[in-house]
Amino acid sequence: MKEKWQTVRYAWWGLRLIYAASPARTTFVFFIKMIDSILGPVLVWISAKVIEGLLQDHQVFLSFGPVFWMAILFVLLTILVDVLNPYVEMNKKLLTAQIQKHIDEQLMDKANSFEDIAPFDETGFHTKVKVVRYNEYFITLWLEMTASTFGGIVQIVASSILLWNVIAYVPLLFLLLALPRLFVEAKLNNATFEGREEVQELRRRAEYFMGLPLQHELANEIKLYRLTPYFTAKYKEMARQLIHQLSRDQKKWISHNLGWGVLEAVANGVVLILIVQKAMAGVLPVGELLVFIGALFQLREGVTELFGVFAIGAREMVNVSRIAQFLGANGSAPSGTAPFPSGYQTGYVLENVKFSYQDGRDVLQIDHLVLPEGKVTVLVGENGSGKSTLVKLLLRFYEPASGTIRFNGRALGDYDISAFRAHSTAVFQDFVRYEMSMKSNIGVGNLPALHEQSEIEKAAALGGADEVASRLRDRYETEIGRLFGGVNLSGGEWQRIAMARACMRNSSAEILIFDEPTSALDPYIEHEIFSRLKAMAKNKTVIVVSHRLSTAKLADQVVLLHKGRVKEVGDHHTLLKQGGIYAELYQMQASKYV
């Protein structure tokens, strides 16, 4: 019972969604659908009356009496239907676009509402997004369906009125016949629905393998290893499975529909014979016979429309509910209310912090760690030791499973998350290459200053991107990235731009996090940038992840992570003297240069 109510709730939600996308257009489409459904039986009735009149007196038109005007009305209504149809189609198309825009906006709002990253990590997140986007198309079907439901009812009622005098039970017979079909179809619909997750997963994989050989950034590797035939084979396999699935679904459909179609046609035929028999026996005049035959077809059309719609409705409900659930999901940890503290304080203090991703593996286990304000701390450690995870926890992209992370004396969760983020800046290992102008690439680091050229140039100079701009034809206005025909840059040049982006918040940010910010930079600029970071560290908490221990040498504090635990803490010289893992790593790197 609860499920039924849930269905009704989602159905209502789906309708409201459509209406919200465009109230005027939705009303128009529904109204026209109604008119269209009534017109069918009305035209049947008028045409029968005209024919009856003509049969009685074939010169009836010459007297300009009621039959003549009925004939005129018939023509006018037919023209009306023809004129309305293109308008209806146009409005449906526009409404579809508006609904898609409306859902896209809601999806973007949803993504914006996730303050942490955990929802993006969830298994099946990508499939879910894909399913929701795929369902945007189906929500318009939902519109058609609801309109058809009303249309079907109107048509059934109108044609039943016409049939009432002859065979009153016909509408009931047709409804009864359609009922089992409804249930079977609803079941079949779910089993053969193209938007179901397993089909979407196959489609996504097929698209992935198909796209690989066509991507510019991947061309080097794919050409070198001659991977195109390999990916083509993988694509073919996915596509084969997809087509197999589709053909199996379609066969199920056909065999089912064929059976019911034959049964309904037989019932239709029987009723038709009954009506003709009555006419032959002289009970029915020819005009009425025509009305009944027409009404019978109208009735069948109405029943098919209504029940077809119900069957699809069951399937569409799955989609509508998926969209509703996705958009209604609560993804983020709640934000606190405390404002960001000003002035020089303690920086980060971590106590008994434990963290694991969804797979449950312990990734971090930190008993105690201080990352002081006013200092540069460099995090070092082998691959997978948890450095990037730690910086993400420091920015509150994830919540620790247990323990506390404090910044300037307060737990991170207490801070107003927007204020906290506004005072942080970062360059991530997987920084983004925005396919936009260089100016926008840098400016998005601080949206309010996006159009302030002097701020952009200042940040570019700090991040070492000024020199990149000076080499471009339109300097900061140059479009970069290949997707829209812009200039392609080298890996190091992109990284300098990411650095500049982070520097856009130089004056407001008090937490500066750099996850391997110089991995692609040449030694000159790396040295220069690190010196700038040190200069910026005054009254700020600066954390740098680096594999280059030459960087660590310049830091105020080095933290060595090993398998998610803090193994060594101190400055470069202290750690060297300790002779632990850091000393070993350093000797190893240094020996390469000797």
Ligand SMILES: Nc1ncnc2c1ncn2[C@@H]1O[C@H](COP(=O)(O)OP(=O)(O)OP(=O)(O)O)[C@@H](O)[C@H]1O
């Ligand atoms: N989103 C994620 N979901 C599940 N596991 C993850 C995720 N991100 C990282 N991990 C796992 O967490 C562990 C720590 O990863 P992390 O990226 O923090 O290491 P790292 O020290 O920064 O490594 P590297 O030096 O290679 O950058 C790894 O074993 C990694 O596989």
